[in-house]
Amino acid sequence: MSRTSPHQHLQHTELSRRGLLRTAGGLGAALALGGGGALAASTAGTASAAPATWTHPGMLHNAGDINRAKVRVAAGDDPWLSGWNKLVANSHSQSTWTNRATATIIRGGTGENYSLLFNDIAAAYQNALRWQVGGTEANAVCAVNILNAWSRTLTSVTGNADRFLAAGLYGWQFANACELMRGYSGFDLAAAQEMLVKVFYPLNNSFLTNHNDACITNYWANWDLCNMASILAIGILNQDSAKYDQAVTYFKSGAGNGSLAHAVPYLYTDSAGYALGQWQESGRDQGHTVMGMGQMGALCEMAWNQGDDLYSYDSRRFMKAAQYVAKYNIGQDVPFTTYNWGTGQNCTASSQTVISSASRGQVRPVWAMLHFHYNRRLGLDDKYISQMYYDLVAPEGGGGDYGTTSGGFDQLGFGTLMYAK
Known part of the structure; x- marks a missing residue:
């Protein structure tokens, strides 16, 4: 495209x-x-947006990220050491983790079992990180065993509409764990690539194309974003330019709420002179709003490591949204413009007139990625993002550190270890 x-x-x-x-x-x-x-x-x-030469590892982490964490942890330097200690203490990062691969994953409706998948993905990713940063072979073997088992066993993701959330979230996360183990002896990369294309991509593509046969504005930004991230990650893992381009193009100009202009519909400048952007889910609740920072952040970081700067696209519109979300969640006021949209299959009119205070201040491990990009890579003043990260979140953990329900596993985490600069 x-x-x-x-x-x-x-x-x-x-x-x-x-x-x-x-x-x-x-x-x-x-x-x-x-x-x-x-x-x-x-x-x-x-x-084409797709790179002429693919970078591996090149999703949430590149070789420089891994080497920096390895050197800093070995030297006992903070904040990397604090981030490492969070990883080592997590039950999911233990090399004794036993996978629970199953053929059918259900999210939404009768027979839900999707916690099997998100817990195992967290374990695969965390063991992969421990191997990459600490060099422990047992963790590598554990990660590979988990990934191979699911790649060779999983044949379908189903359930009610929530199956699209599962396909999006766990698609990009599974691909990221695979990327960290790419090239490791015994890892069946081909099986992982094939499974992601056969099981996850069709749901990702169906959602972005048809939105479950609903009004285009019916689904919140996160639904689009996780499916975009999955397609991008599969594109990188499989070196598939068409899929990579599909995700990048949707980010820039897609019709649904996950594309940048729809996800950040209103822009402001506050009294201190900081640019802010109202997030599409701000009138819903803050838990899902902060989740959006993690989903769009993952998309931008993966593209960045392949040479595309989506972080800065449209005059850094995403940074303005992150500043807005962070400012409100550290307890300060932000402007809010009435948000109108269509729901259901017939686009029934709905509106939100005020920002939601529900789950305000919720901690999710999404802020290190944003702070260390905008503030350290680019040298920008990210006042509210910085405050959110340092005052409420740091050091970041990952799946298993933020409760046992799915919300605590919507992001892979450990940004303090992997992004601090």
């Missing part, structure tokens, strides 16, 4: 960064972002 001409200036930045990443082997080039120049001009005609 092609890039669109109204954002030609942004296209130059993205392509110049991809060229720099290619030249630098994917390490350390992030600091060069923004240096468009001749390189950007020479590559502006590129039609």
Whole structure:
């Protein structure tokens, strides 16, 4: 899918960064972002968002992230050591974890068993991190056993409409665990790639295309976002340019609530001069709003590691939303414009007139990724994001540290360990 001409200036930045990443082997080039120049001009005609050369590992973590965590933890430096200690203490990161792979996962309706999958994914990811950062072979073996078992066993994800949430959330998370184990002896990458394409992608694609036969605005931003993230992650794992392009194009111009302009419908500047963006779910509750920071953040981070700067797309619209969400959740007031949308199959009119205080201040491990990108990579003043992260969240844990229900597993976490700079 092609890039669109109204954002030609942004296209130059993205392509110049991809060229720099290619030249630098994917390490350390992030600091060069923004240096468009001749390189950007020479590559502006590129039609596809997908990279000419794929970077591996290149989803939530690149080789530089892993090496930095490894060196800093070995040296006993904080905050990396504090993040590592959170990982090691988590029950899911133990090499004795036994997978519970099953053929059919059900989310929504009768017979729900999807906790089997999200717990095992958390265990695979955390064991993979322990191997990558700590070098312990037992953790690698555990991660591979979990991933191989599910890749060879899972044949369907079903249930009521919530099956689309399962397909989105657990699709991108499973792919990320696989990416960390890519190339490890005994890991059946081909089985994982095939399973993700046969079991997860059809649901991801169906949702973004048809939205469960509902009004296009019926489903909240997170539904689109997790399915976009799954398609992007599968595209990276499988080096599938068409899928990668599908996710990036939807982020920029999709019809549903997960595309950037729909997810952040209103922009403001507060009395202190900070740009803010109202999040689409702000009138619903803060738990799902903060979840959105994690879903869009994962999408942006994965694209970043393949050379696409979605974080800065549309004049850093996502950063404005993150500042808005963080400011409200640290206890400060934010503006709110009445949000109107259509529900159900017939687009029945609905509206929210005030921001919701439900679950205000909820802690989820999504903020390190955003803070260390905007503040440390780009050197921007992210006042409210910083306060949210340092005052309420740090150091970040992961699945198993934030309760036993699905909300605590909507993000993989451990951002303090993997993103601190």
